[in-house]
Amino acid sequence: MTKSPLVLLALAVAFCQAASETVFKANVVENLNQSSELLSAAVNVEPSIGISVSGGGSRSMICAIGGFRALQNSSIVDEVDFLSSVSGGSWFSSIYMFATKYDADTLLGDEIYPEELTLSFLSSQEPGKIGDTLETKSNEVALKLIAEGTPLNKLWQYSIAEIFLSPFDLNDKDQKYMAANENQVSAITSLNPSLDSNDFLVQNPERPAYFTMGGTLEAPLLYQSDESNIAYFKMSPSYVGNPYGNTNSTATSTAGQVSYAPAWSACDLYEVIQNWINSWSLKQKIKFKAAKEMLKAILSDKEKELFGDLIDSIENETSACSNSSLVLPVLTTTIGGGLLEAFALGGQKVSVDTYGINNVTTPDSPFTLGEAVGISSAAFVSQFNPYTPLQVLNPRENYFGIVEGEQEGLQHQLGDGGNLENTGLVTLIRDGVRKAISFVNTREAIVNVSTVDLCDESVYEKASDEEIYEWGIDQIANLFGYSKELSSGWYMYNQIFRKEQYHDFLCKAQTLASEGKPVVIADSYEIIDNSFWGTTSSVIKADIVWIVNQKCTDFESLLPSETQQALNTSDFPDYPYYPTMLTNDNQVTTMTKSQINLLAAQTQYAVSQNIEYITNFLGL
Secondary structure (H helix, E strand, O other), X not given: OOOOHHHHXXXXXXOOOOOOOOEEEEEEXXXXXXXXXXXXXXXXXXXXXXXXXXXXXXXXXXHHHHHHHHHHOOOOHHHEEEEEEEOHHHHHHHHHXXXXXXXXXXXXXXXXXXXXXXXXXXXXOOOOHHXXXXXXXXXXXXXXXXXXXXXXXXXXXXXXXXXXXXXXXXXXXXXXXXXXXHHHHHHHHHHOOOOOHHHEEEOOOOOOOEEEEEEEEEEEOOEOOOOOOOEEEEEOOOEEEEOOOOOOOEEEOOEEEEEEOEOOOHHHHHHHHHHHHHHXXXXXXXXXXXXXXXXXXXXXXXXXXXXXXXXXXXXXXXOOOOOXXXXXXOEEEEEEOEEEEHHHOOOOEEEEOOOEEXXXXXXXXXXXXXXXXXXXXXXXXXXXXXXHHHHHHOOEEEEOOOOOEEXXXXXXXXXXXXXXXXXXXXXXXXXXXXXXXEEEOOOOOOOOOOOOOOOOHHHHHHOOHHHHHHHOOHHHHHHHXXXXXXXXXXXXXXXXXXXXXXXXXXXXXXXXHHOOOOEEEEEEEEEOOEOOOOEOOOOOEEEEEEEEOOOOHHHHHOOOHHHHHHOOOOOOOOOOOOOOOOOXXXXXXXXXXXXXXXXXXXXXXXXXXXXXXXHHHOOO
């Protein structure tokens, strides 16, 4: 197998880093209930109303801009204490939650109305400061970062931070830790005198008190993820980690052991490490054997256990891997068990006596807002994970499960939360929210009534689960137990509502779409037990308002005739279901001003037309 020297070096160096000798004192919480986490982060609120913003890349960001414009001018936004997002939704929410450079109206842009949306207006109207970021030529940003020598596993995060956070002075590359508020900063700095308030980026106090971005905890570097070990990775300014392991893990309390199979053969890895040792010996002008001993000296105990025999078998710079019995061991480790304060993520070791203040070795660099946003939207990780040479592009951080005793971190790959659950709603429900608005910014159209009448209950009796899944919206279907295996993610663990309640949702969604109305549906749903997410049926129900991106002929009929004629041309490809990425000239995130303004106006319209319905349902 021929591999790039850059890839060989990056892979070998990634797991061969000496642990820091200094420690941070950081809080560890079990997260059995959300209020305990919030109180320990000095955010004293009770679960009230939450908003989730789904994945969907640039399309999702645009929908969120329009939806929040409408909410901003209602009483609803003042009642919201929780905001959850995944993937492209996190591009929006990170700016909205942290930016203090502009007020909310300037961030979101002026409300605009369908009657005024001529092609000239669409191409000239400023879409607000958040919308402006989508006009950035994203590929040029990435190429510049490559030329500057950005590490491969940081390229996506740095690019996303430069595009979306830099205009708001929020892109402190590897410089500033995150915190929920000034109270948490004071608590951290009082325990850690080496830090001060200037080392932290803090949420805008005028925004919802609690904010989380969803990620996926994937396999450690050189190993593979599968359904038996994949897990949620929670990222908030206050705490990060996984509180409840994996549903297939051997659970002890909220932590459990999982196993990962190697992604490479031992002989492939032999070549990687041999090249690293040889490069190091040449650079340091020392003999190969001395460089090999230096490598062994900086390995953690866990890495010695995994790779020690393999390294010992490498005789010199030209020796070949000839031991057919040499195999990489299956890696078994602990995940879950609790959350760690975000500023301490990345340390290689933690010594846990009990929940509360514990010692964590100091991370090499801060876990920043840009890192979190990049991880939350790194959809490629699940595709790259089985192909080890591509793993060098995947975000990764030292991670350890929270169990009593000393734990060593492993370089886990971290990916898009949408690869696991693509609405951001489940974590709100798990964290105690019982009233939520869920923006589902999908690229899928609900099945036409002429194909199947979703209000006819008999069709469900005759259909397979996969057929029912195909009729609706995959981001929502899996929450009711309808899912199928996808190459891009793991949706099979997400059922938190009863299956039969999805039938009523589909009926209502299809009826609204066929009538040309915005698909805004408010209903109450019974919560079921789900060990993967930690939901429990002891909580009777959740009240959800779904705001779903769908074709809306009522809105389109109000547009000027020239704009109506331009719909679904190359100017507005597959409107309103813009591609998640690569919409224009193969630029990863870039959208035109016209595309941004039109779709944001439709979501604003959808919310505005239903604002009384939403307000009454939520009891406001």
